[in-house]
Amino acid sequence: MSKKISLLILVVTMLSLSACSDSDKTGNDKETAQLLAGEQLAKKNCKACHGQGINGAPIIGNMKMWGPRIEKGREALVMNAFSGYGLMPAKGGNESITKEEIDLVVGYFLSELEEQ
Ligand code: HEC
Numbered sequence: 001m002s003k004k005i006s007l008l009i010l011v012v013t014m015l016s017l018s019a020c021s022d023s024d025k026t027g028n029d030k031e032t033a034q035l036l037a038g039e040q041l042a043k044k045n046c047k048a049c050h051g052q053g054i055n056g057a058p059i060i061g062n063m064k065m066w067g068p069r070i071e072k073g074r075e076a077l078v079m080n081a082f083s084g085y086g087l088m089p090a091k092g093g094n095e096s097i098t099k100e101e102i103d104l105v106v107g108y109f110l111s112e113l114e115e116q
Pocket of ligand 1: 048093
């Protein structure tokens with residue numbers, strides 16, 4: 001009898017553990033998908049300048065260039081990219097890009113800095 005109960009407890013524990021790791025995985029998958037989407041959007045709309053620093057555009061993955069900018073916070077960076085900022089054209093010059101898409105790109109830019 002007590003053997004049965006401990007077996008039951010074991011099964012319940014394992015189930016709840018796997019439920020837990022499932023939700024973690026979903027969270028990571030979502031983040032990865034968002035970063036990939038951001039990377040794709042950046043390739044099409046932003047890398048021409050941000051890949052090599054045209055006109056002083058901060059280069060992707062270059063902490064020295066991004067450092068003072070990221071202090072403004074993600075939201076301010078998205079706003080500036082959306083509305084235009086200095087030599088940075090509004091929306092990177094692509095009228096059809098949305099604010100949500102720009103947010104994905106900025107998320108990707110920031111993640112490239114974390115990896116250093
Ligand atoms: C035509 C070249 C060009 C393109 C295309 C471009 N950028 Fe930029 N970007 C710049 C330049 C130049 C700066 C630096 C502006 C300054 O500080 O005067 C900049 C700055 C930025 C900044 C920092 C703003 C701040 O507040 O410091 C962000 C964020 C940014 N760009 C995002 C993007 C995104 C997202 C895209 C694609 C949708 C994009 N850029 C496409 C040239 C470009």
